Amino acid sequence: PPAALTAYASHAYVAAAKGEPFVFPVSPDIGMSTIYIEDLVEGFVQLAYADRGQLSRHAYNLHAFCPSAQEIADSIVKLKPDFQYSFEPDSVVESLLKTAAKVFLDGSARQDWGWNPISDLDDCSKAIFKLME
Known part of the structure; x- marks a missing residue:
């Protein structure tokens, strides 16, 4: 997809809202x-x-959470049951995302001032689709 490396999640929501199929450029995990x-x-x-x-x-x-591409797809399907998707991993995108942090350590924020998403x-997912109505 065009734009930023991690924009595939946003593009998946847009495709689902339009009733279009979407190809995730990463593996489900x-x-x-x-x-x-x-x-x-x-x-x-x-x-x-x-x-x-x-x-x-x-x-x-x-930090809040770290959803996999499959979890994003599953969350979309809960709200848009007709959403069609597939996975066609792009080796460049995958190699970069595999080295990116999955969790940002936020223990100091939680301890110091009570951060808790x-x-x-x-x-x-609900909020995204509501914004696209």
Whole structure:
């Protein structure tokens, strides 16, 4: 797909919303760290209002979940049962994603100011389709 390396997930949602089939350019088990924008914004707000005395660093990682391409497809199918998809792995895309971090260690954020994402993949899928209505 055009655009960024990890844009395939977004393209899958767009295809599903249009009723078009989609070809994932990765194997079903390939995943990437993902966070719902509302959780990200909430995290920034929490950090902005956190007690400075509790902060152990100046920069923090935030992580929510790491869905595989198959999990993304399954989540889409829950909402768009007619969604047709397949997997045709692109070796370049796969090799880059295999070396990318799957989980960003966010233990300091959780400990220092109570970071805890509330959205999961299915929540994100619902929100994405609602935005495309």
